[in-house]
Structures are given as structure tokens and as C-alpha cells.
Amino acid sequence: MGSTSxxxxxxxxxxxxxxxxxxxxxxxxxxxxxxxxxSFPMEGVSFRWFVELWNNDAITRAFRISLxxxxxxxxxxxxxxVLASLALVRYDFPGKQSLSTLLIxxxxxxxxxxxxxxxxxxxxxxxHKSFFLLLLGHVIFTLPFVILVVQARLVGIxxxxxxxxxSLGASPIQTFFQITLPLLLPxxxxxxxxxxxxxxxxxxxxxxxxxxxxxxxxxQIFAMLRNxxxxxxxxxxxxxxxxxxALPLLGAAxxxxxGSASSE
Amino acid sequence: MADKVAVKLDGIVKRFGGFVxxxxxxxxxxxxxxxxxxGPSGCGKTTTLRMVAGLLDPSNGDILVHDKRxxxxxxxxxxxxxxxQNYALFPHxxxxxxVAFGLKYRDxxxxxxxxxxxxxxxxxxxxxxxxxxPAQLSGGQQQRVALARAIVIQPEVLLxxxxxxxxxxxxxxxxxxxxxxxQDQLGITTIFVTHDQAEALAMSDRIxxxxxxxxxxxxxxxxxxxxxxxxxxxQFLGNSNILSGRLDSxxxxxxxxxxxxxxxxxxxxxxxxxxxxxxxxxxxxxEKLTLGxxxxxxxHATQLTGHVDAVDYQGQAARxxxxxxxxxxxxxxxxxxxxxxxxxxxxxxxxxRDCVLLEPEA
Numbered sequence: 001m002g003s004t005s006x007x008x009x010x011x012x013x014x015x016x017x018x019x020x021x022x023x024x025x026x027x028x029x030x031x032x033x034x035x036x037x038x039s040f041p042m043e044g045v046s047f048r049w050f051v052e053l054w055n056n057d058a059i060t061r062a063f064r065i066s067l068x069x070x071x072x073x074x075x076x077x078x079x080x081x082v083l084a085s086l087a088l089v090r091y092d093f094p095g096k097q098s099l100s101t102l103l104i105x106x107x108x109x110x111x112x113x114x115x116x117x118x119x120x121x122x123x124x125x126x127x128h129k130s131f132f133l134l135l136l137g138h139v140i141f142t143l144p145f146v147i148l149v150v151q152a153r154l155v156g157i158x159x160x161x162x163x164x165x166x167s168l169g170a171s172p173i174q175t176f177f178q179i180t181l182p183l184l185l186p187x188x189x190x191x192x193x194x195x196x197x198x199x200x201x202x203x204x205x206x207x208x209x210x211x212x213x214x215x216x217x218x219x220q221i222f223a224m225l226r227n228x229x230x231x232x233x234x235x236x237x238x239x240x241x242x243x244x245x246a247l248p249l250l251g252a253a254x255x256x257x258x259g260s261a262s263s264e
Numbered sequence: 265m266a267d268k269v270a271v272k273l274d275g276i277v278k279r280f281g282g283f284v285x286x287x288x289x290x291x292x293x294x295x296x297x298x299x300x301x302x303g304p305s306g307c308g309k310t311t312t313l314r315m316v317a318g319l320l321d322p323s324n325g326d327i328l329v330h331d332k333r334x335x336x337x338x339x340x341x342x343x344x345x346x347x348x349q350n351y352a353l354f355p356h357x358x359x360x361x362x363v364a365f366g367l368k369y370r371d372x373x374x375x376x377x378x379x380x381x382x383x384x385x386x387x388x389x390x391x392x393x394x395x396x397x398p399a400q401l402s403g404g405q406q407q408r409v410a411l412a413r414a415i416v417i418q419p420e421v422l423l424x425x426x427x428x429x430x431x432x433x434x435x436x437x438x439x440x441x442x443x444x445x446x447q448d449q450l451g452i453t454t455i456f457v458t459h460d461q462a463e464a465l466a467m468s469d470r471i472x473x474x475x476x477x478x479x480x481x482x483x484x485x486x487x488x489x490x491x492x493x494x495x496x497x498x499q500f501l502g503n504s505n506i507l508s509g510r511l512d513s514x515x516x517x518x519x520x521x522x523x524x525x526x527x528x529x530x531x532x533x534x535x536x537x538x539x540x541x542x543x544x545x546x547x548x549x550x551e552k553l554t555l556g557x558x559x560x561x562x563x564h565a566t567q568l569t570g571h572v573d574a575v576d577y578q579g580q581a582a583r584x585x586x587x588x589x590x591x592x593x594x595x596x597x598x599x600x601x602x603x604x605x606x607x608x609x610x611x612x613x614x615x616x617r618d619c620v621l622l623e624p625e626a
Contacts (some may be wrong), residue, residue: 160352163319164410166339167346168366168417175340178365180355 024241025113031234035121049235059236062220066200069216073138073199078192080139081146082184086176088147089154106152108145114141115208129211137209138199145198146191153187197244268295269331269452270410271316271421277520278311278477285311286477288325293421293455298447300456301473302464304500309457310425312474316455317423318342329420340369345414345452349426351406353398359385359409360394366417384412389448393511404435411443415450422447424455428463440466461501465489474498495545495622501584503550505593508624511542520546524589528566529616538621552618553595554585555610564616575606588612 018068024061042130053059087093088100106114118137127133165175181188210219217240224233271293276284288306293299299308316327318339326333334342353362359413363381372380385391388408389391390401398406407427414422427443428436444467447454458464464471465485473480473488473496481493492498495506518535519527528546538544555572570588582603584595595612597604604610 089383158350160348160350161354162301163317163339164346164348165354165365165414167317167342168413169340169343169346169369170365171338171340174369179354 006254011046013181026242027237030231031238033231033234036231049231050239052232053239054234056232058215059217059220062215062217065214066216066218069135069138070200072135073142074192074196075137076135077142077146077195078150081143081150081191082181082188082196084143084147085150085154086180089151090159099161100112102146103147106141111141111202111204115205115250119208129209131211131214134206134209134211134214137205138202141202141205142195142198145194146188148185149191149194150184153184157183189251189254191247198248201244265454269293270295270297270329272326272328273312273316274328275521276312276315276322276327278315278320283588284477286322288317289479291479291482292347293453296451297484298444298454298456298467298469300458300468300471301474301617302458302461302471302500303480304459306476307474308477309459309472309474313423313425313455313457316421317344317346324549343404343417343420345417345419345422347365347407347410347414347424347427348421349429351398351403351410351430353406353413355398355411357397358394359390359396359398359401361418362398362409363394365413370417381412384416386411387415388412389442403431406441407431407439408442411446411451415446420453422452424454424456426458427456428458429460436463443467452518453455457582465501473500475500482618491620492547492622495625498547498620498622503594503596504546505550505553507548507591509544510544511538511540511544511621513540518616520544520619521606522546522589522591524591525568526566526601528568528614528619529564530619530621531564533616536621545622547620547622548614548618549595550583550594552615553586553593553597554613555586555595555597555604556613563620566614566616568612568613568614570610572604572606572608572610575603577603586610586612 030040031049032045032047034044034048060169062141083101088096088103115137118140121134122129134149161179161183162175165179166172168180201218203222206216206219207222210216215223217236221240225232269292271291273289273291275288276286277284277288289308289312291299292330301312303309311320315322316329318334319338322335323395327335329342329344331389336506336551351357351371354365357365360381362488363378363384364620367377381394382391383392390405390408390412393401393405393409398409402411407430411427415561422609424443428439430438440463447467456467468485470482471485471488472482475496481497482490483493488497491506498504498506507520507521507522507525507528509528512519512521512527513532513535516532518530520530521527530546568588569595570584570586572584573592574585576585577584579599581596581598584597584604585594586595
């Protein structure tokens with residue numbers, strides 16, 4: 001291929017990335033703008049909107065709810081995900097294939113469909129919307145990610161480790177905590193972070209499932225946008241971006257430390 | 265060696281769906297004995313070992329360890345030492361913790377635990393590795409640690425599943441000697457699974473030759489090698505020439521008539537249940553066929569004439585591919601001065617006592 005075609009490809013790629021990231025960068029830049037109106041040119045740099053964010057009760061409440069929801073979702077998803085993966089990888093039982101498909105299905109079905117379906121199902125059961133229902137929805141939705149990551153790792157852990165541990169006198173449960181779980185930990189950790197960030201970011205399902213009076217950060221932003229475009233939203237967006245980008249990076253770094261510590 | 269039975273397999277059968285992996289198997293292993301299950305892959309040797317270990321349930325029959333039926337005892341309560349082909353050291357635990365693992369589930373004080381782990385590492389000649397991790401050790405070292413981990417719990421039986429197969433050739437021979445030394449020193453009852461006949465012959469007190477889920481022969485390495493009880497055993501161990509012929513017994517002398525060759529003299533002890541005129545398979549080990557340029561007169565030996573088609577020169581010895589009377593034969597002879605040259609005519613000497621008679625293949 002000639003150098004002109006390479007240059008074309010290079011230019012095209014740069015344009016694609018610009019198109020994707022410019023809005024994000026604009027939001028982050030404008031969040032430091034001191035002016036009331038979110039537009040260029042920026043008048044000065046200030047943390048004013050972050051301070052206002054901090055003092056906005058609705059937003060801090062939404063933030064706390066999102067954190068709690070994300071953490072609980074991640075905890076439940078990784079627990080169930082590990083158990084489901086163990087069953088799917090280590091044991092044979094009738095209907096294994098169907099169960100596997102069923103557990104992965106939530107990422108194949110459009111989120112809106114899943115959201116409406118769960119809502120209708122619970123209405124049919126005459127269960128009212130609640131924080132618990134919201135949590136349940138998030139767990140169903142994030143479980144496939146945990147299962148996929150954990151399953152992949154579990155397949156790579158040879159059964160001999162577990163067999164050796166048991167031959168030495170460890171019961172199956174002791175074997176799980178002494179051998180399987182420690183070897184699985186990087187994947188469990190990755191799954192946990194996945195579940196957290198997905199839950200923290202989610203808006204579609206949350207809009208359907210959340211009970212009145214409860215707002216998560218994404219639904220709060222959504223609600224604020226309906227009234228006016230306040231620079232506070234830029235600041236909130238910046239915080240969201242930092243949280244969702246920094247967490248996985250931090251997780252990867254910790255996982256690397258774990259990995260190198262055991263192989264050094 | 266005490267005559268106490270350490271392990272008894274009483275008619276054990278293993279079926280996987282419609283496939284029978286192990287047909288009714290009976291075996292008694294004495295205290296302190298080193299028994300090898302030898303056979304090609306898929307012969308049921310590993311399946312049998314895994315049943316003894318408690319990793320598989322037999323479909324039928326009983327497994328007894330020191331006269332106690334262990335069929336329903338889960339693996340972690342059996343007190344057996346297990347060593348795998350791929351070492352299976354816990355990668356996230358130090359060598360010390362790997363070896364100490366089994367002792368944590370036993371009533372052992374801290375001081376004793378430390379002492380026993382240290383002793384075990386010394387026994388396998390790796391006393392300075394306690395603080396390291398498995399990935400920092402070579403394959404051979406890892407296998408020694410795996411052995412230390414298995415014996416430190418003072419198991420009733422040591423089960424070795426192809427423990428040398430993952431090592432390279434030189435190391436394998438060293439480990440073979442090492443393993444046998446440790447086994448002798450501890451006097452521990454051992455079941456060893458391998459497909460490598462050299463390992464089996466070198467290490468075992470008794471060999472159980474298996475094929476297609478059945479036991480073909482049980483015997484000392486020498487018995488199995490010199491008096492195979494079936495064509496499978498004759499072919500699996502060493503290089504054998506197998507000729508089919510008809511038995512001819514006249515006035516106490518025994519010989520086999522083979523098409524295209526003379527009658528071949530056979531030791532009368534080989535008669536067993538055969539009768540005059542029976543079809544038999546005549547088995548002669550390649551190293552028992554002696555090639556010579558001149559005909560020597562000798563009793564109790566048969567002389568054949570043949571032609572050397574190919575020579576596989578191996579330094580101190582050579583393998584010859586010979587045709588005699590339309591039969592292809594292999595001879596494996598030490599080289600005195602010069603190997604016999606390709607394309608020459610030779611005399612082949614077969615001693616009567618080196619011939620083994622077996623049932624011909626159905």
C-alpha cells in the first residue's frame with residue numbers, strides 16, 4: 001500500500017477519535033469555566049461548579065445512592081457470578097447449556113426490553129417498585145459480565161490443583177477458599193469492577209425500575225437536563241468520567257500487583 | 265517386606281455410560297510394594313488410579329486400603345499421597361506452604377509442622393527452596409516438591425500419575441533413580457502409573473500390564489519381560505519377533521514349524537497346555553536373535569539363513585532388519601568389532617530356551 005493511503009487511514013482514524021472524544025473533553029473543560037453560561041471562550045478557571053455540586057443536596061444524595069447501588073450490585077453479582085461459573089465449569093447437570101445461555105442472555109437482549117419485561121413481570125406479581133427491585137435489575141444486568149470473565153479464568157485453572165488439595169485433606173469448601181478462590185481472584189476483582197461501573201453508569205434500566213424519590217447520578221443528570229443546562233452538569237459529568245475511568249485503571253493496576261506477587 | 269495387604273482391588277469395574285474403561289479388576293498390593301500400572305493411553309490405568317485415589321467412583325466392586333473399604337470415603341479423608349504429571353503445585357503459595365498444606369488439616373503442632381516440612385524438603389534434596397514460589401523452580405524441582413508435599417502427610421499409599429512424563433529425557437532417568445531411592449527409604453506402598461516400559465521395568469516390584477481396560481499380566485519386571493503371557497505383552501514390552509506356526513512334538517523334543525523356515529526348536533517347558541499340531545504364536549525377543557557370518561554347531565539352537573536388509577547403527581549395538589524365508593525379523597545385537605553389513609547374507613541363531621509359545625491371535 002502506498003504512503004498516501006496510509007496517510008488517509010491515519011487521518012480518518014484521528015477524525016473518528018476526535019469525533020468521539022471532543023464532546024467529553026469539552027464537557028470536562030467547561031466544568032472549570034467560571035461563567036454562568038457553558039460556552040467558549042472560557043472566561044476563567046474555577047472550581048465553582050464543583051463546590052456547588054458538593055453543596056447540592058439532591059446531587060450528593062444521588063451520588064451516595066449510586067455508590068451504594070453500584071457496590072451492592074457488584075458484591076451480589078460477583079458472588080452469584082462465581083457460584084454460577086463454578087457450577088457451569090466444574091459440574092455436569094441436565095440443562096447446563098440452557099442455563100448458561102439464560103445467564104448470558106441479559107447482554108444479548110436490548111436493555112429497554114429487559115427493563116420493561118422485568119417491570120411488567122413484577123407488576124404481574126403485584127410487587128411494588130423498591131430499591132431492592134432496582135438492585136435486582138442491576139444484578140441481572142451485570143451478572144453476565146462477571147460470569148464471562150470468571151468462567152474464562154476458571155477454565156484455565158487446572159482441576160489438579162483442587163484434586164491435589166483434596167488429596168492432602170482439604171474438604172471441598174476448604175479447597176475453594178484455599179485454592180480456587182485465590183487463583184480466581186483477579187477475575188473476580190475484574191468482574192466486580194465491571195459490575196460496579198456498569199451499574200454506576202446505567203440509565204435505561206434505572207429509569208424504569210427506580211421507585212419514586214430515588215435518583216441515581218445518571219437519572220439526576222437526566223432530570224436536571226430537562227429544566228436547564230447548568231454548568232453544574234458539566235462538573236457532575238467530569239466527576240462521573242473520572243470515577244468510571246479511574247476505577248478500572250486502578251483495578252487493573254491492583255490485579256497486576258497481585259499477579260506479579262504470586263509469580264515472582 | 266511384610267506380607268500385609270495394603271491395597272486390595274476386589275472386582276472393580278468402571279463404566280462411563282456404555283463404555284467400559286476398566287473390566288473386573290482384582291489385585292492385592294502388599295505393604296511397601298512398588299506396583300506399576302503399565303499400558304498404552306486409554307488402557308484404564310489412570311482410571312484405576314483415580315478410583316483408588318477417590319477421584320472416581322467404581323461402578324462395581326470394592327477398594328480396600330488396609331482392610332478398610334474406602335469406596336464411600338471422600339478423597340480428603342483417605343490419607344493418600346497423590347503426585348500428578350503436571351506437578352500441580354499451588355502457584356500462589358510458597359514452597360514451604362505447598363509442602364505444609366496437608367499438615368494444616370492434621371493434628372500437628374507448629375514446631376512439628378516446621379520440622380516435618382524441612383525434613384521432607386531435605387529428603388527430596390531441595391532444602392533451600394522453602395521461601396520460593398513454584399514458578400521459580402525448574403520442572404524437575406517442582407516435581408520433587410510435589411513428591412515432598414505428598415509424602416509429608418505420611419500417606420497410607422503413594423499414588424503417582426505419570427510423574428516423570430513432563431520431564432525431559434535426562435532428567436527423567438535421574439528422577440527415576442531418585443524416586444526409587446525415596447520410596448525404598450520410606451518403605452511406602454506405591455502405585456505408579458506410566459506408559460513408559462523403561463520406567464516400569466526399572467522401578468517396579470511388580471508390573472500390572474493393562475490393555476483396553478483389562479489386566480494382561482501381573483508379575484515382576486523380569487517375568488513380564490521374559491515370559492509374556494499374551495501377545496499384547498510381548499509386543500508392548502521390548503521388540504519381539506512373532507511368527508505363527510504349528511507345534512510339533514516328537515519323542516520329548518519340541519519344535520515349531522513355520523512356513524518358509526525350518527522347524528525352530530523350543531524348550532519343552534513351553535509346552536504348557538498346547539498339543540501336537542496346535543497353531544501357536546512363537547515369540548522371540550529381538551536381542552535373542554544372534555546374527556553370525558559362519559554357521560556354528562550347537563545343540564538346542566536353530567540356525568536360519570537370512571539376508572540383512574537394513575542396519576540401524578546405535579554405537580554400542582545395532583538393530584538389524586533381516587528377511588528369512590519370506591519373514592521380516594528384527595535382531596538387536598551388541599557390536600563386537602564391526603556391525604554386520606547391509607546386503608549380506610547371514611546365519612541367524614535362535615536358542616530353544618529363548619522361544620516363548622503363546623496362543624495365536626484370534
